[in-house]
Amino acid sequence: xxxxxxxxxxxxxxxxxxxxxxxxxxxxxxxxxxxxxxxxxxxxxxxxxxxxxxxxxxxxxxxxxxxxxxxxxxxxxxxxxxxxxxxxxxxxxxxxxxxxxxxxxxxxxxxxxxxxxxxxxxxxxxxxxxxxxxxxxxxxxxxxxxxxxxxxxxxxxxxxxxxxxxxxxxxxxxxxxxxxxxxxxxxxxxxxxxxxxxxxxxxxxxxxxxxxxxxxxxxxxxxxxxxxxxxxxxxxxxxxxxxxxxxxxxxxxxxxxxxxxxxxxxxxxxxx
Amino acid sequence: xxxxxxxxxxxxxxxxxxxxxxxxxxxxxxxxxxxxxxxxxxxxxxxxxxxxxxxxxxxxxxxxxxxxxxxxx
Numbered sequence: 001x002x003x004x005x006x007x008x009x010x011x012x013x014x015x016x017x018x019x020x021x022x023x024x025x026x027x028x029x030x031x032x033x034x035x036x037x038x039x040x041x042x043x044x045x046x047x048x049x050x051x052x053x054x055x056x057x058x059x060x061x062x063x064x065x066x067x068x069x070x071x072x073x074x075x076x077x078x079x080x081x082x083x084x085x086x087x088x089x090x091x092x093x094x095x096x097x098x099x100x101x102x103x104x105x106x107x108x109x110x111x112x113x114x115x116x117x118x119x120x121x122x123x124x125x126x127x128x129x130x131x132x133x134x135x136x137x138x139x140x141x142x143x144x145x146x147x148x149x150x151x152x153x154x155x156x157x158x159x160x161x162x163x164x165x166x167x168x169x170x171x172x173x174x175x176x177x178x179x180x181x182x183x184x185x186x187x188x189x190x191x192x193x194x195x196x197x198x199x200x201x202x203x204x205x206x207x208x209x210x211x212x213x214x215x216x217x218x219x220x221x222x223x224x225x226x227x228x229x230x231x232x233x234x235x236x237x238x239x240x241x242x243x244x245x246x247x248x249x250x251x252x253x254x255x256x257x258x259x260x261x262x263x264x265x266x267x268x269x270x271x272x
Numbered sequence: 273x274x275x276x277x278x279x280x281x282x283x284x285x286x287x288x289x290x291x292x293x294x295x296x297x298x299x300x301x302x303x304x305x306x307x308x309x310x311x312x313x314x315x316x317x318x319x320x321x322x323x324x325x326x327x328x329x330x331x332x333x334x335x336x337x338x339x340x341x342x343x344x345x
Contacts, residue, residue, distance in 0.1 A: 003332065012287055013331060019291030023330025031327070175327040201291075214296035217328075
């Protein structure tokens with residue numbers, strides 16, 4: 001099967017701007033699914049609102065385009081009712097951590113078997129370049145013409161602290177790494193978070209003089225280092241890439257199934 | 273490992289938005305943007321079939337078709 005078999009070709013070319021990183025994430029994601037050979041009918045893409053959320057319309061899997069920030073809440077409900085399905089939730093940085101911040105930490109705390117792909121472009125692209133909680137200090141945005149004064153979240157540390165059992169980070173420049181990490185995240189049993197740094201040349205790049213998509217990708221190459229690499233050891237201030245957490249913890253649906261069994265046994269005893 | 277040999281670059285010009293990522297990151301400068309700002313093959317003979325253009329294309333507009341030539345490295 002080729003990648004084309006996994007998309008709804010009638011909706012292409014997609015709405016994303018030229019050079020948008022979300023397209024590269026879509027590309028890597030399709031390759032990960034293709035290599036894992038998962039049946040199309042076993043995957044559900046649940047997304048919220050934003051540029052990133054449009055992904056659910058382009059892929060030929062079951063898709064659920066829901067309300068802003070609540071994709072993980074819908075995913076939780078869906079997973080509980082159909083635990084055999086693979087649920088994948090692509091989200092933007094604002095969708096995941098501003099509007100849906102609460103859903104994000106609680107999905108991580110419960111360790112429900114859902115894969116959250118956070119496409120972090122550090123801006124709200126669809127609504128015109130407002131700064132997001134991932135923009136960080138000294139960033140120009142349409143709502144911060146004199147630069148931002150807010151600190152940003154560290155998605156990896158937040159997901160770790162909230163209890164996610166798989167946490168990884170990569171960028172749209174490192175495509176082969178993205179495919180490998182996506183495969184691991186999808187296969188992982190439990191809540192997996194994968195942050196993919198994604199360029200927004202139209203708003204973030206243009207407002208912050210980062211150049212076009214190609215120069216933004218060059219920046220990802222320059223400013224990130226793989227965990228354990230010589231480059232990162234020589235310069236620990238670089239953004240770290242790789243797998244940060246990968247452990248096995250009790251998964252929510254499995255624990256819930258045990259409760260159902262317990263309750264059923266108790267009810268059966270009462271009837272005797 | 274058998275080396276991959278180029279058959280063809282399949283370019284969907286209707287989907288290409290001319291961002292130039294494939295052109296910029298091609299290690300052998302095989303591709304170029306034409307006057308309409310769409311990607312075109314310039315030197316197919318230089319292609320080493322690394323497929324990074326295909327992997328990095330945000331528009332899924334490029335596919336590198338290859339064959340195994342049977343030679344071993």
